[in-house]
Amino acid sequence: MKSDSNRARPTIREVAALSGTSIKTVSRVMNGVSTVDPALAKAVNQAARKLNYRPNLTAGNLRRVDGRTNTIGLLLKDISNPFSSALHRAFEDLARAEGFDVIAGSMDEMPERESELINTFISRRVDGLIIVPTTSDHKYLEKERKSGMQFVFIDRPANNFVADTVVATNKKGAQEATEHLIHHGHTRIAYMGDSQEIYTASERFAGYKAALTKAKIKIDQSIIHHGVKDLKALDAFTSSILTGSNRPTAIFSSQNFVTIEAIRALTKHNLSKKIALVGFDDLPFADLVNPGISLITQDIQKMAETASRLLFNRIKGETQKAELYEIPTIFTQRGSGEL
Template sequence: MSARPTMREVAALAGVGIKTVSRVVNGVPTVAPELVERVRAAADQLGYRPNLTAANLRRTGGRTNTIGLLLDDVSNPYSGVVLRAVEDFAREHNVVVLAASLDEDPQRERELTRALVNRRVDGLIVQPAGGDQRHVLTEQQAGMSFVLIDRLPEPLLADAIVSDNRGGARLAVEHLLRTRRRTVAYLGDDLAIQTARDRYAGFTDALSAAGLRPDERLVRHGLRTAEQARAVARELFAAHAPEAVFTSQNLVTIGAVEALHELGMESRVALVGFDDIPLAAIVRPGVSVMAQDPAAVGRLAVGRLFARMAGDTSAPAAHTVPTRLIPRGSGELPRL
């Protein structure tokens, strides 16, 4: 573990006084732009992070009793369950959770990671927005503990907790095919997202095992919201009327279910969605899903984070949480 660079070292590298560095760090507007650039460049080169809670750290032996949790969208049902599981565990240990949304924005991920590190959180759980997490290396080398969830980074820089996305998607589509349906639509998220790629791979795995190929007319990627999925599903179902549909995330499932009901096709087109949705058992037919276990993901992630903060130096490892099929009716419709 290396020592964190100091303000004095930044001043020396930038060729300015320590008071100038202090003014730049604290956002004092009277510093000349040229000096601001020199100080920021020196800080970035050294990996310097301002100590915003030095007095408190001295009182608590270097601990702030806070951890950070960066999720794609804290309003998403999956994220909400993860957050609650992490909060419940942390509360038992008198630790506060600071949570924020990344909105699938890698730049926002880097900025919020830095902001939480600047506030000296004791560790971070991150649902990565991008595929490159090398920005955490400097913080790891300085002693910060990280755990990643939902997506498996390459290379594996920290412990990762992920669901069985590919295997779960394959089982979901195989379940649809057991109803003797052969034209299966796919509605999914952006393929730039690893979970979306894995679930689409599971979809194609199931079709291939049954001697089928994806019909590109029935495949739609890049769906992020329920409203977007609803509009795309209405257009697709009206034009091509597939026998079944697999939806790769919860908001897409909500939009697809709405479209089927609006078109009067909910009793003809079988559907299984990846991840559970609110009120799935209330609508008719009930919505069959391949459910993740976000509470288990949250518990495993925060458990690993606390172990790391306590001094566990074992090699980073990936942990896969199984998914399970919940048949409620929509995925079991008899073929007409």
């Protein structure tokens, strides 16, 4: 018996032929036009069911008067990262409520991947883009904006490109975390974070330094580490500071993956209950370990709601001046930061 697994998808022309109607009539039925003769609509629907025909929604949307496809593109650092995945889910729910679909991609801190994804999404006729930016220069987006594309940046601002932006209070949150450790008697506080080329990492390190400076504590470069890509280097750093003669009494880790490495190192050296730890970004297991992990977290739902509102308003035609919105972080004490 010959398999039909490679059979081409049924077309609107085949539906028209089977139903004895025209392509235009099939199109009107598929688009829900109420003035189509009921008998013709019934014949078209029966033919569509028999052929298992699915209309090309993108093509249909492109024929709309407003030209919209009711889709938005979401460009994230890494969808597997808990922060990115939480953002993704929040945007999906918010978009659905507006009648929009979301397509998303990961950029992995690669500028060329950012421009590649933006071009891909625009070619798919998305109505707007929400971007966690990676590129150091976004002037190239001016051409797309002049063509009607709408942009909102989240987590980090764009460079050389003015657009609505939603960020967390990164510096303030990091300063709060470090001051919390200082108030618990710590003066030798190690810092672990991502590359200083990344906006959020730079802001959080600035908050750490501001807290030390305010408390008149000298900044010691020997207990500071930037970068998360080289796990061997990160492991070597944690081992050196935890086994040295002048080890820190506390650690501020300014990114979720870095916090995981800090927890791993403290556990390895049996110091989880001796060296305090405050992290930045949420961890799903933060309250399941002993001691629980004290964390500064971003209000992801509020950030997503703000960014979505801005983008959908732009898509609907609002032309107000671009603004920067800072969403306050949340500090949750669970034990590790209170040693």
